Amino acid sequence: MPLISHPNLIVGIENAEDAGVYKLREDLAIVQTLDFFTPIVDDPYTFGQVAAANSLSDVYAMGGKPVVAMNIVCFPINKMDISILQDILKGGLNKMREAEVLLVGGHSVEDNELKYGLSVTGTIHPEKVLTNKGAITGDKLILTKPLGTGIINTALKRGLAHEHSVAESIKCMTTLNKKAAELMKEVEVHACTDITGFGLLGHACEMVEGQDVGIVIYSSAVPILPGTEDLAQMGLIPGGTIRNRDFRLSMIERSTEISDERLLILFDAQTSGGLLFALSSQHSEGLLKRLHEGGIRDAAIVGEVVSEPKGKIVTT
Ligand code: CO
Numbered sequence: 648m649p650l651i652s653h654p655n656l657i658v659g660i661e662n663a664e665d666a667g668v669y670k671l672r673e674d675l676a677i678v679q680t681l682d683f684f685t686p687i688v689d690d691p692y693t694f695g696q697v698a699a700a701n702s703l704s705d706v707y708a709m710g711g712k713p714v715v716a717m718n719i720v721c722f723p724i725n726k727m728d729i730s731i732l733q734d735i736l737k738g739g740l741n742k743m744r745e746a747e748v749l750l751v752g753g754h755s756v757e758d759n760e761l762k763y764g765l766s767v768t769g770t771i772h773p774e775k776v777l778t779n780k781g782a783i784t785g786d787k788l789i790l791t792k793p794l795g796t797g798i799i800n801t802a803l804k805r806g807l808a809h810e811h812s813v814a815e816s817i818k819c820m821t822t823l824n825k826k827a828a829e830l831m832k833e834v835e836v837h838a839c840t841d842i843t844g845f846g847l848l849g850h851a852c853e854m855v856e857g858q859d860v861g862i863v864i865y866s867s868a869v870p871i872l873p874g875t876e877d878l879a880q881m882g883l884i885p886g887g888t889i890r891n892r893d894f895r896l897s898m899i900e901r902s903t904e905i906s907d908e909r910l911l912i913l914f915d916a917q918t919s920g921g922l923l924f925a926l927s928s929q930h931s932e933g934l935l936k937r938l939h940e941g942g943i944r945d946a947a948i949v950g951e952v953v954s955e956p957k958g959k960i961v962t963t
Pocket residue numbers: 664665704705708840841842843
């Protein structure tokens with residue numbers, strides 16, 4: 648696409664970032680994002696919560712504060728009861744309230760397949776914009792939510808997921824990244840992204856692609872939802888997770904101890920996943936403690952930024 652540059656455009660589509668950022672004044676920029684998808688859970692209210700939390704997450708990942716949002720809805724009005732849509736919208740509104748975001752409108756179209764999400768506008772200081780680039784050698788990486796929602800959702804569709812796994816997965820997907828983002832911003836963070844469709848390793852690859860640094864992932868330190876390993880061993884892997892691995896495999900240097908299943912979990916396509924951010928190692932333990940005290944109990948230091956191999960991810 649022919650792209651237009653503008654002096655006020657801080658982050659545009661060429662950056663493949665979580666959201667776009669446009670400077671309004673020297674001390675104020677807007678963050679704009681849009682996300683919507685088909686249901687990944689049966690309960691409409693829960694689906695609304697997950698979709699809204701997921702949409703809001705991209706603003707948090709850029710270091711912004713979401714302010715207003717609009718609903719985007721595709722709904723099969725001739726096949727489905729309108730009460731389902733009402734419940735989805737109530738679930739979305741519940742998360743917007745929790746995020747202190749105002750719903751200011753929306754748009755719906757008739758479609759064969761149900762889809763829901765939000766377009767979110769937030770604010771940010773133009774000099775405090777976080778992107779997935781900028782990690783520095785010696786930085787530690789913190790991940791704030793466990794992995795496995797893709798694998799558990801796949802198992803759920805086939806009726807093979809344990810109730811406890813599903814409950815934990817839903818809790819994970821409906822949790823806003825608001826608190827994690829607020830605590831993250833208490834220290835200087837060099838790079839941040841949220842973990843969604845590309846999985847932990849896919850998003851980590853974006854952090855090092857074309858950069859002067861690489862990343863080591865401590866695979867045994869990565870938080871994983873209960874039951875995920877068993878389901879992965881049963882072969883319940885989403886197509887997107889396999890595509891993530893195949894697409895990025897040339898960027899991965901894998902130690903022999905890590906199993907094929909573990910590698911797939913590290914690539915598992917997440918819905919409404921946690922934040923992954925790089926910060927200097929001197930701040931990492933203190934911030935991790937504050938995240939745990941703030942109720943983000945799964946947060947963990949999952950890796951570090953290294954000078955070699957550049958542009959690669961090493962899994963240990
Ligand atoms: Co994102």
